[in-house]
Amino acid sequence: MTALTNKVAIVAGASSGIGYATAKLFAREGAKVVVGARRHAKLNALVAEIAAAGGEAVALAGDVTEEDYAKALVDTATERFGGLDVAFNNVGILGPMGSTTEVSLSDWRNAVDTNLTSAFLGAKYQVPAMVARGGGSLIFTSTFVGHTVGFPGLATYAASKSGLIGLTQALAVEFGQQGVRVNAILPGGTDTEMYREMNTTQEARDFIVSLYPFRRIASPEEIANSVLYLASDASSFTTGSALQVEGGVSINRT
Ligand code: NDP
8 A cells, every 4th residue: 555545636736846846746646646837848757757657647737726616627527537635736826026116017917817826726626526535635836935934025925925825724614524634735935936036146056055054956856755744644633734845944044
């Protein structure tokens, strides 16, 4: 038996980074996985990689800000694999960076739609599918930014991501009696496209690394291991939590 034997999972934001690593790990642990994001080619490559390793996955490309896509991901899980047990709602963008007084309303709305409204839409369709199975595990990707640490120039990201923690708590108490667990994971700096987009110079990367007790950031695979914990029965008494997997950046003062 592996951690997700006989489970069906959705991983949204699976075309790169943390989502890509998590989808591969879920499949290796026995789950049948529906992988979502906008880039078809990257998703197809992921499905091929999972199949080559003996796993099972199906790709459905789309934009998580659209309600029809949120529903279609759940329909695909149900029609192809018979139901839904785990949903990793991992999509995120940095959104506008820089002085908050210079942020345009449309950039703000786009980031809030992508980071927060997408999670509401995901849960709206995922929860009933899980309740129909007698329970399940929902996971949102938040961040320490805006939760334990304030960073200048990241207000849109911080506000939209910390909103996920409120959503996590509300859903956890609303659907706990129906067997649905809801948790947020709060990664620290992780070596992905997003991290590289934010830290383009060696100087910036050296500064970021200096904030961590380990003097390094995480690999996507390290974050995926903690997502697997929240997805699996190993965390059966954990709900409504904001699990920090941030390498101690929040408490480091050196
Ligand atoms: P990536 O940029 O590699 O991954 C982001 C994923 O989201 C991609 O698969 C992207 O795919 C998808 N995505 C973005 N917008 C949409 C959309 N509108 N509809 C569907 N899919 C979308 O970055 P990470 O792996 O780093 O990020 C994963 C999560 O981790 C994010 O929520 C991020 O905020 C969070 N995080 C990351 C940290 C880091 O240091 N890297 C630290 C803390 C949290 P596509 O472009 O194909 O649509």
